Amino acid sequence: MSSVQIYDTTLRDGSQAEGISFSCEDKIKIALSLDKIGFHYIEGGWPGSNPKDLDFFSLIRSHSLKNAKLAAFGSTRKASLAAENDPSILAILDSGVQVATIFGKSWDFHVREALGTTLEGNLAMIRDTVAFLKSKGLEVFYDAEHFFDGCKANLAYALKTIEAAQEGGASTIILCDTNGGSLPLEIKEFVELAAGRLSLPLGIHAHNDGDLAVANSLVAVQAGAVQVHGTVNGYGERCGNANLCSIIPNLTFKCGLETIPRENLAHLTELSRFVSEVANVHPDTRQPYVGMSAFTHKGGVHVSALLKDYRSYEHLPPELVGNRRRVLVSELSGMSNMLYKYKELNLQVDKQSPEGKRVLEEIKNLENQGYQFEGAEGSFELLLKKAYNGYIEPFTLEALRLMIDVKQDGTAYSEAIIKMRVGDRVVHTAAEGNGPVNALDNALRKALESFYPCIRSMRLTDYKVRVLDEKDGTGAMVRVHIETGDGHSSWGTVGVSENIIEASWQALADSLAYGLLKGDNLEQKKDDKEE
CATH class of the missing domain: 3.20.20.70 (Aldolase class I)
Known part of the structure; x- marks a missing residue:
């Protein structure tokens, strides 16, 4: 050769x-x-x-x-x-x-x-x-x-x-x-x-x-x-x-x-993302072979064929270059998309089950309200786990208060006071931030880190706000998308509301909850508590 x-x-x-x-x-x-x-x-x-x-x-x-x-x-x-x-x-x-x-x-x-x-x-x-x-x-x-x-x-x-x-x-x-x-x-x-x-x-x-x-x-x-x-x-x-x-x-x-060496091509995606990280450049999601979207499928017809044979809509297996196949769920999805995600998450759901159809309809209704799960797989997986897996929330919000003081010189001070329940314990704390969302993020982490120390390694890497109905002005629905990473991988979560703080809370809470679920940290905490 x-x-x-x-x-x-x-x-x-x-x-x-x-x-x-x-x-x-x-x-x-x-x-x-x-x-x-x-x-x-x-x-x-x-x-x-x-x-x-x-x-x-x-x-x-x-x-x-x-x-x-x-x-x-x-x-x-x-x-x-x-x-x-x-x-x-x-x-x-x-x-x-x-x-x-x-x-x-x-x-x-x-x-x-x-x-x-x-x-x-x-x-x-x-x-x-x-x-x-x-x-x-x-x-x-x-x-x-x-x-x-x-x-x-x-x-x-x-x-x-x-x-x-x-x-x-x-x-x-x-x-x-x-x-x-x-x-x-x-x-x-x-x-x-x-x-x-x-x-x-x-x-x-x-x-x-x-x-x-x-x-x-x-x-x-x-x-x-x-x-x-x-x-x-x-x-x-x-x-x-x-x-x-x-x-x-x-x-x-x-x-x-x-x-x-051919076997080293399995590390090509890892190399691409490592260099983009060192260069401080966001990875190009649509880059062939190594981009996050390179082997991502959205249309129901495509996914239905993929379930039979990957060659129907992929030119080679993503694993050869260290990438992975992703299936998105959106208003364009069919039951095939859902079945693929169920299989990916090891959820045993029958194709004809009313629960499966109900969840698909719920997702489509949420997307109609402004949610977008394409870049928010963390929120989507939590949605499925809650529907099928006996999922237990790692924490719940009891109360939240945000204070914003604007001084005469125009500078603003933000503080979040938060009351959380983790299992049978309640924690009440406060934190400052350079804005209301940052204060909320800091207070949430401060409340949870003693229960889940791994949260310290989770970092918000991107925060985007999209106004969905511009004609409604300041009363418009907004979608908040958050990207979070732990040094090894990253995940997206989403929140939608007429209140930007509520939308931010949804996305922030999901980002930490999914990080805990992803790293099996909930199970670890449960075992520690039993001991």
């Missing part, structure tokens, strides 16, 4: 995305995760460009990479300097890496306008830089920047630039669609032309400005490329880079090629 090398540039190209800035510690964590899953090359950064990348290359030396080789990025020598005197190139040598990835100009327009040198001078810069680094014992990859645009403008010259890199001793030539505007058939044509002129392996480095980076990468492989550059989740400048979370499973499962 043929294989394709996976070269990750999340730590450099990915960090150039708007809104993303990795600390040195972040980069270490991501590099170790990439190595663990089996990536072949990890581009750590550009040591000649900033102190953070210098620190990264220094600190990563104390970690032993088991699968990946670390690469340092840089440019060809300056036109006015010899390679051995160029500080940027010397910084690559000082970084202690095994691999140097050097980019140079392929487009005559860039040579003249950006570099301000001659076409022959650019060829010498490419050849000299590669040869110098090669002479120092490094494996040298040459990134042919703007290669495809260069081919369209001046094909003969673009081919001369990669030939110069080959003459210098490059190990692999990577063809870059730097502006991300090429089409798959253009990629195929020029990769095949390059393969016909060189005796070296080829790689592809595609950007996503035309939303074709993944497709262009796959076409390049089909045309002969054996190394693919990209980033986790497709992070990168402008519209991003080729998304390795899509490319790797496509190459493995669709093209039958070896990439990272």
Whole structure:
């Protein structure tokens, strides 16, 4: 079976995305995760460009990479300097890496306008830089920047630039669609032309400005490329880079090629979400393969077919990439959706039972009132447990009072006083907050943490309010959606009311109740009490 090398540039190209800035510690964590899953090359950064990348290359030396080789990025020598005197190139040598990835100009327009040198001078810069680094014992990859645009403008010259890199001793030539505007058939044509002129392996480095980076990468492989550059989740400048979370499973499962070890693809979703967490970016729920919605089904016809065979509406089992199948329940649902959820929750419910039909109608009525269970599986599962499983509420509200004082300078003070019943005990407490909902959340947690210490690990990660009937103004129904996480997983809950505090209470109470149910913490508390 043929294989394709996976070269990750999340730590450099990915960090150039708007809104993303990795600390040195972040980069270490991501590099170790990439190595663990089996990536072949990890581009750590550009040591000649900033102190953070210098620190990264220094600190990563104390970690032993088991699968990946670390690469340092840089440019060809300056036109006015010899390679051995160029500080940027010397910084690559000082970084202690095994691999140097050097980019140079392929487009005559860039040579003249950006570099301000001659076409022959650019060829010498490419050849000299590669040869110098090669002479120092490094494996040298040459990134042919703007290669495809260069081919369209001046094909003969673009081919001369990669030939110069080959003459210098490059190990692999990577063809870059730097502006991300090429089409798959253009990629195929020029990769095949390059393969016909060189005796070296080829790689592809595609950007996503035309939303074709993944497709262009796959076409390049089909045309002969054996190394693919990209980033986790497709992070990168402008519209991003080729998304390795899509490319790797496509190459493995669709093209039958070896990439990272096949068994490690079961950790791909975990890697995607880990990197998004470190980057402080909300995961793209609709991202293919690894997104939360990638294997999510809503229509009753679809779910009915899925119950018979997953292949009816899924192109591969989600478990292969570490994801999971989800079935939503909404006003579009049929009994098949409910049956799937019953099975998922180990609830023994007959297809024709009046209870099942009653719960389905109740859900549809609630959605008609404004509830939305698509992103609130916590509230939905609690609803089913209450209907079928002899569910015992972990806590109940006895009384709640909110006080909001607005001072003359406009600043507000919020305090929540709450009285809760947990089993046969009643707790009465108060807490402040930077707003009424925050005060309510703090008081609820304060009341419950002594009974359920695990609540300390549950954190509200998102809070959204949606006005459902704008025409009613301040008297409109609102829907509050809350996302909660415990460091291992996350879940959504929902509340609806004309009173935003009541809607928030519903969602907050469900979020903690579901977290307790999910972690079997109710059972643990019951056992502790019996002892």
